[in-house]
Amino acid sequence: MSVIGERVPRSDGRAKASGEAEYGVDHAEPDMIWGALVRSPVSSGRITRLDTAPALAMPGVHAVVTAADAPDTRAGWVLRDQRLFAADRVLYEGQPVAAVAADTLELAREAAAAVVLEIEPLPAVVDLDAALRPDAPLVHPDWESYVPALGPDADYPRHGNLAAESVSDPPGVDDAFARAHRVVTDEFVVQRQYQAYIEPKSAVGIYRDGRFTVHTAHQFPYNVRDRVSQFLDVRPSAVRIVGHTIGGGFGAKLDAALEPYAALLSKAARGRAVKLVNTRTEDLITCPSREGAITRVRSALDEDGTIIARELEVIADNGAYSGEMPWLASIALHCARGVYRAGPTRVTARLVYTNTAPTGAFRGVNGTYLYHAVERHMDHIAAELGVDRREYRLRHLFDDGEELLNGQVLTDAGILREGFEAIEAAAPWAKLEAERRPYRGIGIAAAWWLTNPMPGTAVVKLHEDGTAAVITAATDNGSGAVSMGVTQIVAERLGIPPSDVFVTLPDTDVAGFDAGSQGSRTTRIVGKASQIAADEVITKLKDVAAGLLEAAADDLEVADGTVRVKGAPGTSVPIAVVAATATNTVGPIQGTGSFVTPFPDFNPGCATGLMLPSFPTPTYHVHLAEVEVDPVTGTVQVLRYLVAQEVGAVISPDGTYGQVMGGVTQGIGYALHESLRIGEDGRYRERTLESYRLPLAGDVPRVEFFPLEHPDPDGPHGAKGVGEGPILLPAAVIANAVSDAIGRPLNNIPITPEEVLAALQTAELRNDEEHVR
């Protein structure tokens, strides 16, 4: 019986529910001591005094380290612009200035507080537009000396506070605007969003035999290895990262955080294992949150209302250091038209250094606010034209063979229309419009997205008892991609139950490179690599079983826990017997598989700074929401939420639905509840989970989900990515629905009760005045 598409228990479910699972924050080592960081209390300033002596003098303190104790080098994922410790200037609140190791966590924190740190404040660069003005103070006066990780010759436009830029300027834009019948213009502003995983970041560092080992719960252990090696100036193989069960990451655990500090402290403490763990406030204010951004869109329309050209400019907040952000800047090119034809489109994406915590990856990177802008803009155009919003979208919708701004051709974009139809069948648009009640509104939006193509590898090892181990550095950050997806795929191939497949936790000394839990890639990439590895196991099983069954290997099949003769299932031998026989004859059976998706063809001349050139393994998404606004408080309740999503093939129904429900929930939080404001001083205003409000079960309806399945020939069982897509559109559809409900445009995210109520009361006032006239 096939286990693909079936509900199977997740392999880590029992341990997580019972409390047996060891998360990174639970990990302990013999003789372990504790660390704490001294962090900058201000967002911009010059260090005038740093005295570690009072901390070092405290009994029980093993080490205190500062920039003077770390290699004089800069590190970074895309651009090497980051020091381990601030040396002379501090560039954001929370930036590490020193680290201490002591017998207990409490003592470490007391010692950190005892370090004397005096900072002369400097003006903070916070406002994005202001940061780009010629007279703005430079966040990095030395920006020219920084080296891209890909080498000094990388196509990497940047200048001053402009941390990265990607520009596409095709011919015909200005001509179209010159002859336009009508031009529609919008500006959208979105805040940051904190990933708000349950498990705060932690790390245990051990320096032993000249090598660094770090235990951490991380989405991308190999990236941590590389970052620790850069910061500590050792070769990558001198660093070993051991992964643990992850209490959520959502992109925030893709780059190193506490790991290099734990490693350095252990060396300073003569090899004692040192554990660092963030308080929730430390975690929140230093997390690489989703970036705030300003998006400006203009569309040129002809007399029929057809869009004939567009300009889109996005200015995004990089924070004080670059992380993964420059690599993502070119996503604006891929989303500037959404999924609608819009003629030649000029796209300018600017990433700006500010004196704030560095931003980074968060599920649906850049897409959440780009789609919010594009889809709000579509509603605005339809309103200007007085035409139905859904019809207007369908009129411009991509079809099979659509050629994109980067030259990539979407052969299967017609799936989008199926998505609209699936939603229509469950929630007919005309019916929703006809049944409109006061303060209720509906919104609809669509998107396309990639499945991250980066490489993965797996070894499938057969035990002598007929069970299998999958050795991989892939991580399950809660999605079930490993605990269900990869497990099911290997079980299916080997004809054994999923409960007989064990997948290791990552260890960079043991498993090959894996590009981490990001971009919806794990089920597809690691599933495929595991499938290839399992096929090698099958070949070896058949070769050994051929001798046992006195049959030709080509006549054998592996199924139901046996190797058997095709067409004669009675002639079989259990896998366990074959595995044991092999061990003592030809040697233990294992197989290896690797996989990477090639980037789809694109036109390299279409843009400058095109670091993410095209979107591999595209998926398609249509969302609809119905909301109700409380006219007294301005709060918004989401009444109904529908998702039609292309997934290739459903491997795990629970995993797939879980990702859809979770992504929409996070998107609703982004749209309505989660406020992460930065004051003029560059410091966050929300600093705990009391003021940073995540949506609760009562704030989120049960999502109605309609999977679209067009199997991908290269994916395992046809699977494409699932996890990111669901968060792309909630901000767009909810903003459209709320604007519809109150009859006024709301163009900022999050949508606050303040803004809604002010808009309602202004409208009432205007109505009253008109009434009086």
Place this chain on the structure above:
Amino acid sequence: MELSTADSVDEALDELSRRGERCRVLAGGTDVMIQLARREIAPEHLLHVERLGELRAVETDGSTRLGALVTHRDLAVGRLGPGYAAVAESAATVGGLQTQVVGTIGGNVCNASPAADTLPALLVHDAEVTLRSVRGSRTVPLAEFVVGRRVTTRAPDELLTTITLGRPAPRTGDVYLKVGRRSAMEVAIVGLAARLTFDGTGVVTDARIAVASVGPRPLRSVGAETALVGGTGDAESVHAAAKALLQDVDPIDDVRGTADYRRRVIPGLLGRAVRVCAQRAEG
């Protein structure tokens, strides 16, 4: 820091008498433990009073008296019986279930938070608090007990033991409405309690309006109450009451909401409260 557990009220009063300001009373701990963790308080001694069963009683014969250790959950599920919907509704919005099952009404009162949910509900029911010490006992109106942001008139040796509520007259309706960014687990941006008594023709004969999170302490608005009496909960009287209420409050901008929003939300919230009270008074 020392911790001791009192097994009787007298024992607790002895401890308080001896230790005074150096001692902090600990009941459910939902505020005290957080304040300790944030180092906002640093008492020498914690006096754990949660086991004093005599302070858990609810009496509803004659006046309604509840012990200081009655939990939010007790109130949320309606232990006070009909007529005290506002109290039940306010207690049901305090934090989450984990907070409600241990957090106590006495603790909420003594913590005297500007955003305390139960205080407006208790104020509209003319609550009085009884404090005991080795010196004796005194009973004061709640409005005179909570005098400022986190400030009460409790003497260091006093223990809040009982809260007494007035008995609602026939044809009375009450309600607590809370404004937050999400559906639960919120510190109030505005909390508003109302209790209205109507005559047989639908005219308001008695009114109580109290609000939280719009000034240093939760307070009653006599101006709003006066404006409502004699009306029928009509738009005009509600408008006048809202105007009076806005004069009594002094909201600030904080991380949860702006003063402007708080002012904008109050008139509509008051109107909604009056409508609910009228409906409940009929039922």
